[in-house]
Amino acid sequence: SQTIHQWPATLVQPVGSPLSLECTVEGTSNPNLYWYRQAAGRGLQLLFYSVGIGQISSEVPQNLSASRPQDRQFILSSKKLLLSDSGFYLCAWSELTGRPTDTQYFGPGTRLTVL
Amino acid sequence: AQSVAQPEDQVNVAEGNPLTVKCTYSVSGNPYLFWYVQYPNRGLQFLLKYITGDNLVKGSYGFEAEFNKSQTSFHLKKPSALVSDSALYFCAVRVPANQAGTALIFGKGTTLSVSS
DSSP states (O other): EEEEEEEEEEEETTOOOEEEEEEEEEEEESEEEEEEEETTTEEEEEEEEEEEEEEEEEOOSSEEEEEEEEEEEEEEEEESOOOOOOOEEEEEESSOOOOOOOOOOOOOOOEEEOO | OOOOEEEOOOOEETTTTEEEOOOOESSSSSOOOEEEEEEEEEOOOOEEOSSSSSEEOOOOOGGEEEETTTTEEEEEEEEEEEGGEEEEEEEEEEEESSOOTOOOEEEOOOOEEEEO
């Protein structure tokens, strides 16, 4: 069966510091991968998605970036964190079939607090 | 523009009573609709989805959802609520196009509180 991991689970960082969040998927090949952010009291916002190694699409302009160095690894980064980057970051995967009916499965999330 | 609305921020029900969490959508063409549940400080868990066919979709943990095209709704239901059902529920829609990278559009979420 497929599993999705995220780490760290929680992170407290000062403003201006760098960020690296990692997501890995097991039990599947060539997945679509997604990064979402959930701000306090709000819904989910898509940040990035990837359909393959090195292929990243950004949905929202910001100081965050994403990379996909391996088939089942998705990394969210920042060079300098802002207070507004605080939130709950969720990684998700779906089968790379091209069907809009494909289900997205979410990881456990990373709680980021920027002070 | 595609959108999803969950008109209630919070729903309160007593254990054993039926529950409904409302969702309405606005998309061009036929929609593909999803329900997820989120427990505190956890990721989202998939409950069920509507693709086509029978308007009543059955999912995990005894939940079901009814698709109503004329009312553009996809309400989540359960005949008998449990205290353990207390969580944050999200409705989401995906546009019916061959776009593998197109993500889901989520509603703001509804907090369900089931009292004993």
